[in-house]
Amino acid sequence: MPLMALINCKFKRRNTPSAAKPIQDTGIIEQQDERGFLNLYKPGPSPLTYNECTPAYLYDINFVFPFHILETDHVRLEPFIPSKHLKGFLSLPDDSWNVLGDLGPYDKLTALEDIEEFRDDENSLLMAVIDKQVEAANPGHEGAGFAGISGLTEVDPETMSAVYGLVNIHSTYQRTHINTHAMYLSLTYLFDHLGLLRVQYDAVTFAEASIRAAIRFGFKEEGICRNLHGIVPVHKKRKGEECRQSQDLWLSSMTIEDWDKGAKENLEEMMRRPVVDTRKRS
Numbered sequence: 001m002p003l004m005a006l007i008n009c010k011f012k013r014r015n016t017p018s019a020a021k022p023i024q025d026t027g028i029i030e031q032q033d034e035r036g037f038l039n040l041y042k043p044g045p046s047p048l049t050y051n052e053c054t055p056a057y058l059y060d061i062n063f064v065f066p067f068h069i070l071e072t073d074h075v076r077l078e079p080f081i082p083s084k085h086l087k088g089f090l091s092l093p094d095d096s097w098n099v100l101g102d103l104g105p106y107d108k109l110t111a112l113e114d115i116e117e118f119r120d121d122e123n124s125l126l127m128a129v130i131d132k133q134v135e136a137a138n139p140g141h142e143g144a145g146f147a148g149i150s151g152l153t154e155v156d157p158e159t160m161s162a163v164y165g166l167v168n169i170h171s172t173y174q175r176t177h178i179n180t181h182a183m184y185l186s187l188t189y190l191f192d193h194l195g196l197l198r199v200q201y202d203a204v205t206f207a208e209a210s211i212r213a214a215i216r217f218g219f220k221e222e223g224i225c226r227n228l229h230g231i232v233p234v235h236k237k238r239k240g241e242e243c244r245q246s247q248d249l250w251l252s253s254m255t256i257e258d259w260d261k262g263a264k265e266n267l268e269e270m271m272r273r274p275v276v277d278t279r280k281r282s
Helices: 082-090 108-120 132-137 178-193 208-217 256-271
Strands: 075-079 125-131 146-156 161-169 198-204 220-225 249-255
Touching: 075 178, 082 108, 082 125, 082 146, 108 125, 125 132, 125 178, 146 178, 161 178, 178 198, 178 208, 178 256, 198 208, 208 249, 208 256, 249 256
Parallel strands: 161 198
Antiparallel strands: 075 125, 125 146, 146 161, 198 249, 220 249
16 A cells, blocks of 8 residues: 555534633644644555554554544543554553453453454544643653543444444543543544534443443433343353343433533533642552
8 A cells, every 4th residue: 555645634613603611721732733643544445454563654543534633731632553552552450341341351462453443444433542741751651641542433424423432541540630631622523623413422331430421521311222232241241140141231422412502611611620630640
C-alpha cells in the first residue's frame, strides 16, 4: 500500500443554536494537531496485521470518518496504537474486564488479536485516554499517562449513530476528572464535529458505577435488553448466573436534541470543576 500523507483533519462545527455558556475556562484545545497517524480507510477489507511494532506515523486507524486528536488541558484522546499503548492496555486490572462480557483479561497475544479486530472494522475506533498531568511529569517515557481506553462501535454514516462499545478507565483514576473529560471530548466530536443524531451507551445490569456515570453525563435510560451480551465465559459469571449463557444489558442513549438542549451544557459545567492532582496516584 503506498504511503499517503499524514492525516491531520480539521472539522467544522455544526451551525446549531445552543443555550450553553461559553467554556472559556475549561482549557478545551481547538487547534490542528501535528502528531501524525494514518487513516487510509476505503470500502472493503483492510490488511490484517498485529501492528505490534508499527510506529504511529505509519499506523492506519481505518476509520470511516475523519478523526483528529481530541484534548483538553488535562486529558487527551488519541487513536490506540499498539506500539505506543499496548503496555498500558495490559496494565488494566484483570477484574476491570468483568463487566465487559467476553472481553479480557488479556495477555499480549490475545490483546493484539482483539485490538486488530477492532481496527479492522471501519465502523469502530479504539482510543487511548491519556492523563496529561502524569505524561508531563514523565518526559521521555513512552506511554506515560495512559489512563484507559474508550472504544466507539457501530459508527454508521447512514444512520448517523454510534455506540460506546468499550470503556475501561484504570481504577487508579476513579473519582477523578479523567472520565468526565474523556466523555466530553468524545461526545463533542460525535455531535458537534460529525453531526451524529444518536449515541448509545450500554452496560451490563450489574455495572452500577458505569450506569450511574452514564446518567450523570446525560444519557437517558431506554430499557433492559435480555441476553444481549453474547456467550459469557464461565469464569465471568456471577453468583446465580451459573445456568445462564448470557447477561442482560442496560441500554441508554443521547440524541442530538438532548445534547443541544442541556446535556452539553451540563457536561461543560462539570468540566469547570477543579481537577485532581493525578500525579499523586500514579
